Amino acid sequence: MRKQLLFTMVCGLFAMGLLAACTEQPAETVKMKCGDFDIAAKIFKDKIVATVDMQGITLIKTESASGVRYAGTFEGVAIVAWNKGKDWILIIDDSETIECVTE
Numbered sequence: 001m002r003k004q005l006l007f008t009m010v011c012g013l014f015a016m017g018l019l020a021a022c023t024e025q026p027a028e029t030v031k032m033k034c035g036d037f038d039i040a041a042k043i044f045k046d047k048i049v050a051t052v053d054m055q056g057i058t059l060i061k062t063e064s065a066s067g068v069r070y071a072g073t074f075e076g077v078a079i080v081a082w083n084k085g086k087d088w089i090l091i092i093d094d095s096e097t098i099e100c101v102t103e
Contacts (some may be wrong), residue, residue, distance in 0.1 A: 020031075026043055032102045079091070
């Protein structure tokens with residue numbers, strides 16, 4: 001009974017357009033090589049959803065003076081992805097900077 005009620009509520013919210021983010025399409029999909037990491041990233045308006053070594057990570061768009069900056073954590077480590085044009089840089093734990101090459 002609880003599962004049916006939850007399903008009905010979710011479907012109702014979806015029908016009203018309140019769960020549009022669940023079906024949001026990425027503006028762009030990028031594949032890149034960052035050091036030893038192969039990354040496939042789906043870029044949305046306000047975030048990146050990436051796969052790194054078969055594990056998912058979401059980075060949220062944050063304020064940047066130049067370019068576009070995304071930040072979050074991956075297994076407890078701070079990650080920043082910075083993009084300007086075709087150039088990408090990963091900053092890991094505020095101490096390691098890795099330049100990325102897009103495919």
